[in-house]
Amino acid sequence: MKAILDAGALIAIDRRDRAIGARLRVLQRDGTPLRTSAAAVAQAWRNGQRQANLARVLAGMGVEPLRRDDGKRVGELLCQAGSADVVDGHVALLVATGDLILTNDPADIRALLRTRAVSASVQQV
Helix, strand or coil: CCEEECHHHHHHHHCCCHHHHHHHHHHHHCCCCEEEEHHHHHHHCCCHHHCHHHHHHHHCCEEECCCHHHHHHHHHHHHHHCCCCHHHHHHHHCCCCCCEEEECCHHHHHHHHHHHCCCCEEEEC
């Protein structure tokens, strides 16, 4: 199992939200790998001089690029799910059965995962 964070979770980290901080400490204690999408980082990253907390967390997290064929896969997934958020689409592609997703938009992520027929735990941040 891995934990995947969307842009909303990254923004919560940046804002030093205590709840997400506690969740991350538990995941770290349990040795759960953390992953996010490079597109999610782009949505959350605004000023590196003021985002030390987010930079620290990102340094210990896998950041998955949007690869050439991922663009097509994301577009097809969004079409099938009736969604339009490219970042959420890429995040949903990173999820495997049994993973944990930390998101501020659980309804959209769940719809994308249903479309992919992937069973994962979705937690709102």
